[in-house]
Amino acid sequence: xxxxxxxxxxxxxxxxxxxxxxxxxxxxxxxxxxxxxxxxxxxxxxxxxxxxxxxxxxxxxxxxxxxxxxxxxxxxxxxxxxxxxxxxxxxxxxxxxxxxxxxxxxxxxxxxxxxxxxxxxxxxxxxxxxxxxxxxxxxxxxxxxxxxxxxxxxxxxxxxxxxxxxxxxxxxxxxxxxxxxxxxxxxxxxxxxxxxxxxxxxxxxxxxxxxxxxxxxxxxxxxxxxxxxxxxxxxxxxxxxxxxxxxxxxxxxxxxxxxxxxxxxxxxxxxxxxxxxxxxxxxxxxxxxxxxxxxxx
Numbered sequence: 293x294x295x296x297x298x299x300x301x302x303x304x305x306x307x308x309x310x311x312x313x314x315x316x317x318x319x320x321x322x323x324x325x326x327x328x329x330x331x332x333x334x335x336x337x338x339x340x341x342x343x344x345x346x347x348x349x350x351x352x353x354x355x356x357x358x359x360x361x362x363x364x365x366x367x368x369x370x371x372x373x374x375x376x377x378x379x380x381x382x383x384x385x386x387x388x389x390x391x392x393x394x395x396x397x398x399x400x401x402x403x404x405x406x407x408x409x410x411x412x413x414x415x416x417x418x419x420x421x422x423x424x425x426x427x428x429x430x431x432x433x434x435x436x437x438x439x440x441x442x443x444x445x446x447x448x449x450x451x452x453x454x455x456x457x458x459x460x461x462x463x464x465x466x467x468x469x470x471x472x473x474x475x476x477x478x479x480x481x482x483x484x485x486x487x488x489x490x491x492x493x494x495x496x497x498x499x500x501x502x503x504x505x506x507x508x509x510x511x512x513x514x515x516x517x518x519x520x521x522x523x524x525x526x527x528x529x530x531x532x533x534x535x536x537x538x539x540x541x542x543x544x545x546x547x548x549x550x551x552x553x554x555x556x557x558x559x560x561x562x563x564x565x566x567x568x569x570x571x572x573x574x575x576x577x578x579x580x581x582x583x584x585x586x587x588x589x
Contacts, residue, residue: 479542
């Protein structure tokens with residue numbers, strides 16, 4: 293994917309959960325350019341119809357409709373379709389998030405390249421002026437709206453990196469092993485056997501021959517099951533938990549190690565994503581947001 297296009301669609305890619313991105317080679321039968329169409333919301337009763345106002349800065353209805361058209365075109369390309377109101381809500385939330393991130397980036401000192409520099413970079417990375425113009429036409433951009441979107445996306449991406457960089461490279465972690473079963477009575481029987489002296493590692497290997505129940509090293513905020521993670525951090529090294537019920541089943545865990553150590557790339561990435569989401573949630577609480585679209589009857 294082209295660098296400028298990748299930056300522009302950084303948040304779009306997240307929003308669309310893997311839907312088509314803009315920098316791919318053109319297909320043999322190109323899909324039609326997106327065009328604004330009716331949305332499942334009514335516009336605001338203002339002189340210039342607005343979708344929302346974020347800290348006093350408006351999001352025009354026309355920009356929202358253009359984003360909706362791009363979203364729908366991407367859905368059609370990969371054969372995925374959300375309910376209209378869900379799509380509209382996602383698109384509007386994404387636009388608000390980008391605006392909050394971009395505003396913060398400028399407050400933190402972000403300096404965007406000049407429009408001419410941005411344009412020449414986009415031309416080069418798109419493979420030429422004609423290729424870029426084809427992209428703009430297909431996506432429903434003018435040169436001005438493309439540069440505006442690219443500036444905002446670059447500022448938002450800069451702020452994401454700024455937030456993510458504040459996540460430490462190391463953290464307190466535990467190394468744990470688990471036995472997971474799907475029947476409470478079986479879990480109680482296993483706990484009884486452990487209390488009678490059977491080795492945890494041997495039983496874990498019996499129930500999970502491939503992974504031997506090893507959860508590896510992990511920090512707080514990493515596991516998908518918070519109850520298992522909370523239990524792990526409450527135990528001392530060598531201790532065995534009681535039965536922990538989660539949607540996955542019934543867990544019994546043993547902590548094998550505990551120390552401050554470097555985060556794995558995967559763990560740090562997950563904590564960074566959580567940090568960005570927490571930042572956005574706090575910004576929304578601290579911001580003045582007016583959603584001016586109302587669901588259609």
